[in-house]
Amino acid sequence: MKPTIYDVAEKAGVSIATVSYVMNNQKVGKKSKEKVLKVMEELNYKPSVLASALTGKRTTTIGFLLPDLANPFVAGMARRVEDRAHERGFNVVICSTDFDEGKEALYTSLLKQKSVDGFILAGDFKNAAVVRELLQEYTPVVLLAASHPSLSVTSVTVDDFAGGYEVASHLISLGHEKIAVIAEDAASSQGRIHGYKQALQDQGLEIREDMIVISNSSSEDGERLAEKLLDRSDPPTAIFACNDLLAIASILVARKKGLRIPDDLSIAGFDNTLLSRSSDPPLTTVEQPVQDMCSQVVDLLIEEIEGKSKTKQRIVMLPKLMIRNSTGVCPLENKV
Amino acid sequence: MKPTIYDVAEKAGVSIATVSYVMNNQKVGKKSKEKVLKVMEELNYKPSVLASALTGKRTTTIGFLLPDLANPFVAGMARRVEDRAHERGFNVVICSTDFDEGKEALYTSLLKQKSVDGFILAGDFKNAAVVRELLQEYTPVVLLAASHPSLSVTSVTVDDFAGGYEVASHLISLGHEKIAVIAEDAASSQGRIHGYKQALQDQGLEIREDMIVISNSSSEDGERLAEKLLDRSDPPTAIFACNDLLAIASILVARKKGLRIPDDLSIAGFDNTLLSRSSDPPLTTVEQPVQDMCSQVVDLLIEEIEGKSKTKQRIVMLPKLMIRNSTGVCPLENKV
DNA sequence: CTGAAAGCGCTAACAC
DNA sequence: GTGTTAGCGCTTTCAG
Numbered sequence: 001m002k003p004t005i006y007d008v009a010e011k012a013g014v015s016i017a018t019v020s021y022v023m024n025n026q027k028v029g030k031k032s033k034e035k036v037l038k039v040m041e042e043l044n045y046k047p048s049v050l051a052s053a054l055t056g057k058r059t060t061t062i063g064f065l066l067p068d069l070a071n072p073f074v075a076g077m078a079r080r081v082e083d084r085a086h087e088r089g090f091n092v093v094i095c096s097t098d099f100d101e102g103k104e105a106l107y108t109s110l111l112k113q114k115s116v117d118g119f120i121l122a123g124d125f126k127n128a129a130v131v132r133e134l135l136q137e138y139t140p141v142v143l144l145a146a147s148h149p150s151l152s153v154t155s156v157t158v159d160d161f162a163g164g165y166e167v168a169s170h171l172i173s174l175g176h177e178k179i180a181v182i183a184e185d186a187a188s189s190q191g192r193i194h195g196y197k198q199a200l201q202d203q204g205l206e207i208r209e210d211m212i213v214i215s216n217s218s219s220e221d222g223e224r225l226a227e228k229l230l231d232r233s234d235p236p237t238a239i240f241a242c243n244d245l246l247a248i249a250s251i252l253v254a255r256k257k258g259l260r261i262p263d264d265l266s267i268a269g270f271d272n273t274l275l276s277r278s279s280d281p282p283l284t285t286v287e288q289p290v291q292d293m294c295s296q297v298v299d300l301l302i303e304e305i306e307g308k309s310k311t312k313q314r315i316v317m318l319p320k321l322m323i324r325n326s327t328g329v330c331p332l333e334n335k336v
Numbered sequence: 337m338k339p340t341i342y343d344v345a346e347k348a349g350v351s352i353a354t355v356s357y358v359m360n361n362q363k364v365g366k367k368s369k370e371k372v373l374k375v376m377e378e379l380n381y382k383p384s385v386l387a388s389a390l391t392g393k394r395t396t397t398i399g400f401l402l403p404d405l406a407n408p409f410v411a412g413m414a415r416r417v418e419d420r421a422h423e424r425g426f427n428v429v430i431c432s433t434d435f436d437e438g439k440e441a442l443y444t445s446l447l448k449q450k451s452v453d454g455f456i457l458a459g460d461f462k463n464a465a466v467v468r469e470l471l472q473e474y475t476p477v478v479l480l481a482a483s484h485p486s487l488s489v490t491s492v493t494v495d496d497f498a499g500g501y502e503v504a505s506h507l508i509s510l511g512h513e514k515i516a517v518i519a520e521d522a523a524s525s526q527g528r529i530h531g532y533k534q535a536l537q538d539q540g541l542e543i544r545e546d547m548i549v550i551s552n553s554s555s556e557d558g559e560r561l562a563e564k565l566l567d568r569s570d571p572p573t574a575i576f577a578c579n580d581l582l583a584i585a586s587i588l589v590a591r592k593k594g595l596r597i598p599d600d601l602s603i604a605g606f607d608n609t610l611l612s613r614s615s616d617p618p619l620t621t622v623e624q625p626v627q628d629m630c631s632q633v634v635d636l637l638i639e640e641i642e643g644k645s646k647t648k649q650r651i652v653m654l655p656k657l658m659i660r661n662s663t664g665v666c667p668l669e670n671k672v
Numbered sequence: 673c674t675g676a677a678a679g680c681g682c683t684a685a686c687a688c
Numbered sequence: 689g690t691g692t693t694a695g696c697g698c699t700t701t702c703a704g
Binding site for chain 2: 683
């Protein structure tokens with residue numbers, strides 16, 4: 001059997017309390033301490049986190065709910081969150097929710113039974129009721145790349161409005177006027193769309209709602225929507241996709257239709273995933289400071305877990321437009 | 337406070353044992369059972385997994401150690417593993433090890449302290465000592481996309497030899513004779529290289545060890561190596577990269593050098609990640625049956641956890657060559 | 673400074 | 689069937 005605190009105590013000739021004290025760095029006589037440490041070493045003793053947690057201590061495990069781990073942008077965040085969490089001595093249990101309220105509720109419930117110390121909810125968390133419940137029972141929660149205006153919960157996001165504004169402005173400066181948007185059914189996309197609209201308005205361009213379509217975030221759906229947009233009698237000269245996956249899907253469709261990018265059609269994405277560098281042409285996109293965002297959420301969550309957090313806060317980080325070759329000047333014949 | 341088994345027992349007018357029995361589907365009088373169930377509902381009672389596990393039951397949590405979650409192929413596996421685990425009622429805690437023996441040892445140790453029910457080790461797990469230890473203390477372990485010939489541990493892999501053989505044969509059939517390999521420092525790459533060599537040998541072609549280089553798996557290193565290969569006085573006409581990331585890196589380098597793909601240079605990858613579809617040209621690569629592999633490992637691990645597994649086994653699944661446009665006939669001037 | 677003992681929430685004999 | 693009770697391994701008063 002694995003050695004327990006009793007084994008250590010006995011072999012060291014002290015009580016289990018003393019052993020516990022040395023593990024928790026409490027005042028212990030030098031002699032006893034050394035002896036205990038030595039025995040722990042000899043027995044290769046590792047305290048049980050379960051037993052410890054049962055008495056009220058932390059499990060040093062956090063739950064990380066995200067939309068879909070297979071999405072490269074999400075996986076990138078997960079890696080960063082994991083790294084930071086490990087640095088701080090926490091493990092991460094990951095659950096993909098697919099934007100499904102049922103899964104969101106189920107997984108949070110399961111993880112609560114397992115006594116995770118807190119939750120990071122990434123992307124658009126649909127089930128507000130669950131968040132509200134977490135909040136009111138004082139379970140530490142922070143949102144990542146998502147925020148809930150009506151809820152008092154700390155969050156870390158990128159400035160979606162600014163991102164959308166910059167992309168649209170960039171496209172407008174290239175002479176585009178018919179700029180379509182392929183969005184996700186998520187709050188972040190709404191922010192990007194707002195930014196896009198503002199840019200259009202600031203330049204006195206007409207905002208056409210029929211140029212804005214919502215996808216279910218899958219590549220297939222992205223292709224379907226891109227195809228539909230390009231088949232219009234009055235097709236856009238530029239497409240702003242709310243993530244790189246959708247942008248790539250658009251590129252694929254455009255290529256299939258024999259359109260040259262960016263000569264015939266400009267395409268911009270969002271997230272700056274590795275997809276955007278490998279695509280042809282390399283994708284103009286918006287970079288999110290993933291590393292900083294993830295370190296921050298983890299730190300904020302741990303502050304809450306440790307009860308050190310003063311106030312809830314919403315941190316908004318600035319995105320950065322990465323201009324590459326998928327966007328170019330608007331073809332003349334399409335100008336009004 | 338959260339309700340405990342005592343609260344339920346009291347309110348239902350029974351003993352805690354009875355409550356415990358109904359939770360574990362043991363024989364309980366119909367009346368009592370209904371009453372207890374009703375109270376559990378009213379109190380919204382959720383049993384503590386910690387307390388339950390402390391008495392010897394499972395935590396229904398498995399540890400999943402992988403090289404790097406940010407790698408799209410790995411993230412794809414993680415998603416599948418997660419899905420299957422959830423279907424079976426398990427949660428997954430994920431740890432990226434970066435092929436670092438220290439991290440491998442550290443994370444397994446931490447997770448053991450947290451009493452995970454078992455481990456899935458994916459990719460090349462360097463620290464054989466750790467695996468051996470796990471095995472000898474009867475901790476359930478299975479390997480995914482990796483195997484350890486000298487260890488008696490169940491594993492699920494793709495047939496790397498076959499994959500390498502097929503890629504090389506395909507290239508040879510296109511007339512290539514100078515085929516370079518950019519590999520990872522992993523056992524899977526060794527298998528692929530063996531397959532590649534066998535194909536060359538079967539066709540009576542010379543095997544040149546200086547055409548085989550090992551990367552540290554990063555894109556940057558991939559680019560560096562590809563560049564070095566192409567700068568040789570006697571450059572290859574085709575590159576077989578042992579994963580898509582490295583293949584993309586090669587494409588990037590080739591493009592930078594003004595080489596046309598596949599006219600001047602053919603490039604093949606491995607894994608069939610979404611990168612291979614979005615790249616230009618689309619990448620010829622080898623598909624691994626990720627979904628099946630992942631369902632299998634999870635099922636096998638759970639069998640071990642439940643003590644139902646009869647014997648250790650090594651399952652090898654067959655890969656599938658996906659021919660796309662990054663490979664083409666060998667340019668004539670380069671033929672010997 | 674250290675030991676004895678009472679829990680933490682649940683399971684599992686062992687009785688009744 | 690169901691209640692009593694002794695742990696599971698660790699933390700934490702409370703004495704001494």
